[in-house]
Amino acid sequence: MKAPLSWILDHVDVPAGTTTDEITDRLTLTGLKLEAIESAGRDITGPLVIGRVLTMEPEPQKNGKTINWCTVDVGDANGTGEPQGIVCGAHNFKPGDLVATVLPGGVLPGSHGSGPVEIGARKTYGHLSAGMICSAQELGLGDDHDGIIVLPADAGEPGQDVRPVLGLDEETIEFEINPDRAYALSIRGIAREVLVSVEGASNFRDPAVRDTPAANADGHSVVVDDAEGCPVFVARRVTGFDPAAPTPDFMVQRITAAGMRPISLAVDITNYVMLETGRPIHGYDADKLTGAIVVRRARDGERLTTLDGTDRTLDAGDLVVTDDSGIIGLGGVMGGETTEMSGTTTSVLVESAHWDAVSMFRTGRRHKITSEAGKRNERGVDPTICEAAADRVVALLVEHGGGQADPGVTVVGTPPAMPVIDVPGDLAARVSGMPITEEQSIECLRAVGCDVDGSGTLSVTPPPWRPDLTDAQDFSEEVIRLVGYDRVPSVLPTPPSGRGLTRAQQLRRRVGRTLAGDGFVEVVTFPFVGAADLDALGLPADDARRDVLRLSNPLSAEAGSMTTTLLPGLLRAAGKNVGHGNTDVAIFETGTVTLPRHSGPAAILPVDRRPTDEEFAALDAALPAQPLHLAVVASGEATSGGWWGDARPVTWADAVEAVRSVSAALGLEVSVSSADRAPWHPGRCAELSVDGAVIGHAGEVHPTVCQAFGLPKRAVAAEVDLDLLLERAVHLRQAPTFSSYPVAKEDVALVVDTSVPAADVEAALREGAGELLESIRLFDVYTGDQVGEGKKSLAYALRFRALDRTLKEGEAAAARDAAVALAAERTGAVQRA
Amino acid sequence: MSGPNTDYDPVEVTPLKAEQVDAMREAALAAIADATDLDGLKQVRLDHAGDRSPIALANREIGALPPQARKDAGQRIGKARGAINQSLAARQAVLEAEHEERMLAEEGVDVSLPTTRSRRGGRHPLTLQSELIADLFVAMGYEVAEGPVVEAEWLNFDALNLGRDHPARTMQDTFWTEPAENHVVLRTQTSPVQARTMLTRKPPIYVVCPGRVFRTDEYDATHSPMFHQVEGLVVDEGITMAHLKGTLDHFASQLFGDGITTRFRPSYFPFTEPSAEVDVKCFVCRGIDPESCRTCRGEGWIEWGGCGVVNPRVLIACGVDPDVYSGFAFGMGIDRSFMFRHNLEDLRPLFEGDVRFSAAFGSEI
Missing domain, CATH: 1.20.58 (Methane Monooxygenase Hydroxylase; Chain G, domain 1)
Structure with missing residues (x-):
């Protein structure tokens, strides 16, 4: 809400010398937050005065222009009292006119981003021009540069400051208005806040307090079918109105300052009264109305073309205003085209009605209409001021438009009564932790307009402009804000002993630290995904990851769903890094993915009680599964080359190792088998399991996928369900036992078909070797002529040791032979000679 | 011989x-x-x-x-x-x-030769900031509560006194999921975690809830459709605004330095009553010379978040007896706090995944 300060001060007095900053500081502390102070003349300094044109000599120039050589009486403002000689290019004035004159030394705001312009005395067109006669544009008052400003004849004496005449000294304060303070969307409300907030403010003059004529039967006939939707409907008429009458300057200035556009006198007056009182008013061209006005709910499918030219299909929840011709307006939100006031309107029917806020909110949302009227009606307007606001409009129409007020006054309905609410007298003290007495509370509540009765438990009736005050606690806020939020003491509460981070929270940190220690950099990406991303991953049509939760209102259709995998975001981030020249990239992300359960709606439960455990469980069941995933992507070199040797490129094994490293940090061991799953290379994809449960996949990214995400070939990736890992993490690790007896080492080389997984060979060796086996390590893999086509040689180093003794001669060899025998049986392995 | x-x-x-x-x-x-x-x-x-x-x-x-x-x-x-x-x-x-x-x-060598062979990793600064904040509260005895980001409309709005026709619903531009009749949203705030906490624990409750939230804001230097919030909730006997002020003053001094305090201004949130905007004293100029301060831009204070006394309606919907217990709640943007704490003017690097950004913070902030 933008409010010209002079308008506010028309309705409340502040002590002499109170600055604008003092007023806004106080209002900010009591709840009307200052956004900005604007002043049309803030960029103008120096002498800007009223001048009277004494002479003007037109002088045609060689360039085809004609300039006027003028002498201007500026009183004593130039220090000499002599007329000022000024060259002026405009022609829309004559000797005797009063004009806005800037004298040398003055600074104007400049236009079109030129920056401030300092005015001096300069030689031009053969004269010494000492100053300038100003246009509206030059003073920052609009775009009108066609002529200079000619002031009204009674504007003042030459030499006087012209700023007050032009409203250039006006300060406009922009406030941020919270949804609960709809009353402050008016000068009336703001002035009232000044009264209660600013030290020494007094003499509030309520613009909505007027002597209004009593209702009678002579007014326009109005029937309200839906008294709940429209509790009060006031209609007044002005006839003989001059549609060509201009809007007075003060009104144009104030409406403009408030951020609205002046349109025509009748429209401007309704807007002016809305800004002043907070009550939206609608004006009809009375000559276009036929028969009685009826207010009712729309019927599904009815149509209306609103003032903005939009043809709308109405909903049964919309409140409409009708006459014999049909629907003529969307009540409280926007009028219709057929009865719109125009440049020929001479008879105005003024509607000042109170509308149900919820209906206003729904209609505005349904039809996507935001208007100044709707904004106020949906937040709640004082229902008791309909007659006063209508009367104010009528008075202004009569005063400035030359019309006559019709004696007929239609008033249908009565304002709903405000509820009486019990408020404990000590509530403000209990809520704030400040020693606020009941007397203080009562005083504050009365200051904001409440009626207060009783003691101990106060019976409080909020003022009609405060529909937001419904609960006892609401009143405590009113008291506390007036006592002062800045006076709330600072006291630390004493929580009971906490249990610290949960195990899962600690483990998640451990996972992040492990990966960072392994050289991966954490990134955060948006969890939105589109079909193109899933295509780019190469997911088959029936892949479960294509079953995404769609957003109704995504920011972009290309990323219109919640992702089921972290890989698209991570691959894209990796591709971007490569694009930026960071070719060696290793990144990871942990985040939830969204897996739809297609389990039906999440109920809107009542709020006047706790949901039952069943209801609460049903809410959770209605949500998609959201497991926490971990993904890594790497590309380029794992170890760079240098004086120590060659670079080592990232390989599929780095992706598997990243998961192994994380698992080891959680005390878990990963088993690996080969798999074929997008987006991985079909021959270089590992399925990863822990305790028999598949936790995810890792390996080299399919070359086509690399290309799609702007990555070089051989990029690698892994994605695992971190929740599955975390819930299996070893909690209490047992202390190890180990032998101090000598170790016996045995190496074996086994030849197997290339298709045999090394993991199977190792598993057989482990099992066959029995409990004397301390460790096993694959130290070489060989394929080539020496083992033959389709074969590979796996060389293992085995270490044997007993806990309680030195192994006897031949014991280790026997265990080794048993291991080889089982490997031969299980995998067809043949020991190399 | x-x-x-x-x-x-x-x-x-x-x-x-x-x-x-x-x-x-x-x-x-x-x-x-x-x-x-x-x-x-x-x-x-x-x-x-x-x-x-x-x-x-x-x-x-x-x-x-x-x-x-x-x-x-x-x-x-x-x-x-x-x-x-x-x-x-x-x-x-x-x-x-x-x-x-x-x-x-x-055998002497040139020990000035480069030694770094493999890349250094790092954690995301927002993760680190979240953990830092969580630790500050854990040190006070709080616990860290969590909840889903795809959330039931009832928990994100209704249970928090944001009924269907509450004008404040338009304050938070919500991502809705299909089909609309399922009433499932991307949480617009971490407050549903507060509701979940009250629904599953008995007071006294002292929790903080850091997490990701979503609003339909176009992505630019100061807006992101996804950002991070931390909220705090305390429900206990005799809790007042003074306790809220004390807690936030302590939080501010821990995060921004000794002597950094907070200021309350009246505000409006449906889930709290009274409600306040909380400003933190500018930790760069300390309010001494705000005119030339780039961090607070001449204010001496920085808008930090919102807070208030838990609205009794919220307590009722979440099964807490408002005649016995009262509470306070507060919420701040983690990203925003990070931005002014670390002098970041454009938030986009937080979500672009450029390794140069995260790596610059290593594993500590």
Whole structure:
């Protein structure tokens, strides 16, 4: 809400010398937050005065222009009292006119981003021009540069400051208005806040307090079918109105300052009264109305073309205003085209009605209409001021438009009564932790307009402009804000002993630290995904990851769903890094993915009680599964080359190792088998399991996928369900036992078909070797002529040791032979000679 | 070579004469002193102290002496050999030390060579900021509560006193999921975690809830459709705004430095009543010279978040008896706090995944 300060001060007095900053500081502390102070003349300094044109000599120039050589009486403002000689290019004035004159030394705001312009005395067109006669544009008052400003004849004496005449000294304060303070969307409300907030403010003059004529039967006939939707409907008429009458300057200035556009006198007056009182008013061209006005709910499918030219299909929840011709307006939100006031309107029917806020909110949302009227009606307007606001409009129409007020006054309905609410007298003290007495509370509540009765438990009736005050606690806020939020003491509460981070929270940190220690950099990406991303991953049509939760209102259709995998975001981030020249990239992300359960709606439960455990469980069941995933992507070199040797490129094994490293940090061991799953290379994809449960996949990214995400070939990736890992993490690790007896080492080389997984060979060796086996390590893999086509040689180093003794001669060899025998049986392995 | 003398009893053997033994010793000592390296010394050892050295040969002759002369000769030889061996050992030590010194000198490297072979990792600064904040509260005895980001409309709005037709619903531009009748949203705030906490725990409740939230804001330098919030909730007997102020003052001083306090301004949130905007004193200019301060832009204060006393309606919907308990709640943007704490003017690097950004923070902020 933008409010010209002079308008506010028309309705409340502040002590002499109170600055604008003092007023806004106080209002900010009591709840009307200052956004900005604007002043049309803030960029103008120096002498800007009223001048009277004494002479003007037109002088045609060689360039085809004609300039006027003028002498201007500026009183004593130039220090000499002599007329000022000024060259002026405009022609829309004559000797005797009063004009806005800037004298040398003055600074104007400049236009079109030129920056401030300092005015001096300069030689031009053969004269010494000492100053300038100003246009509206030059003073920052609009775009009108066609002529200079000619002031009204009674504007003042030459030499006087012209700023007050032009409203250039006006300060406009922009406030941020919270949804609960709809009353402050008016000068009336703001002035009232000044009264209660600013030290020494007094003499509030309520613009909505007027002597209004009593209702009678002579007014326009109005029937309200839906008294709940429209509790009060006031209609007044002005006839003989001059549609060509201009809007007075003060009104144009104030409406403009408030951020609205002046349109025509009748429209401007309704807007002016809305800004002043907070009550939206609608004006009809009375000559276009036929028969009685009826207010009712729309019927599904009815149509209306609103003032903005939009043809709308109405909903049964919309409140409409009708006459014999049909629907003529969307009540409280926007009028219709057929009865719109125009440049020929001479008879105005003024509607000042109170509308149900919820209906206003729904209609505005349904039809996507935001208007100044709707904004106020949906937040709640004082229902008791309909007659006063209508009367104010009528008075202004009569005063400035030359019309006559019709004696007929239609008033249908009565304002709903405000509820009486019990408020404990000590509530403000209990809520704030400040020693606020009941007397203080009562005083504050009365200051904001409440009626207060009783003691101990106060019976409080909020003022009609405060529909937001419904609960006892609401009143405590009113008291506390007036006592002062800045006076709330600072006291630390004493929580009971906490249990610290949960195990899962600690483990998640451990996972992040492990990966960072392994050289991966954490990134955060948006969890939105589109079909193109899933295509780019190469997911088959029936892949479960294509079953995404769609957003109704995504920011972009290309990323219109919640992702089921972290890989698209991570691959894209990796591709971007490569694009930026960071070719060696290793990144990871942990985040939830969204897996739809297609389990039906999440109920809107009542709020006047706790949901039952069943209801609460049903809410959770209605949500998609959201497991926490971990993904890594790497590309380029794992170890760079240098004086120590060659670079080592990232390989599929780095992706598997990243998961192994994380698992080891959680005390878990990963088993690996080969798999074929997008987006991985079909021959270089590992399925990863822990305790028999598949936790995810890792390996080299399919070359086509690399290309799609702007990555070089051989990029690698892994994605695992971190929740599955975390819930299996070893909690209490047992202390190890180990032998101090000598170790016996045995190496074996086994030849197997290339298709045999090394993991199977190792598993057989482990099992066959029995409990004397301390460790096993694959130290070489060989394929080539020496083992033959389709074969590979796996060389293992085995270490044997007993806990309680030195192994006897031949014991280790026997265990080794048993291991080889089982490997031969299980995998067809043949020991190399 | 002479064997044991059994047949006759000569009075003397030439090599065992004192002058002979002295000469052998002197020759040996001179050779030892002349040895310049360990190989040379090894040869000297063979020549002058080995099995075939003159003195060793002379020693064998002792048996040829008459018994009364053997002792003398033996002592003479023994002393000489002792002197030689001692000299050898000393020379050996000297030469070894010289050798080692030379070796070490030769093995010197340029220690200024680069040593970093593999990339360094790092954690995302927002993760670190979240953990830092969580730790501040855990230190006070709070616990960290969590909940899903795809959330039931009822928990995100209705339970928090944001009914269907509440104008404040339009304050938060919500991502809705399909189908609309399922009433499932991307949470617009971490407040549903507060509701979940009250629904699943008995007071006293002291929790913080950091997490991701979503609003339909176009992505630009100061807006993101996804950002991070941390909310706090306390429900206990006798909780007041003063406790809220104390907690936020403590939080501010922990996060931004000693002496950094907060300021409350009246505001409106459906889930709290009274409600306040909380500003934190500018930790750069400390409000002393705000005019030239880029961080607070002349205000002396920085808008930090919202807070208030939990609205009794929220307590009721979440099964907490408002006649027994009261509470406070607060919420701040983690991203926003990070931005002004670390002087980041454009938030987009937080979500672009450029490794240069996260890596700059390593594993601590």
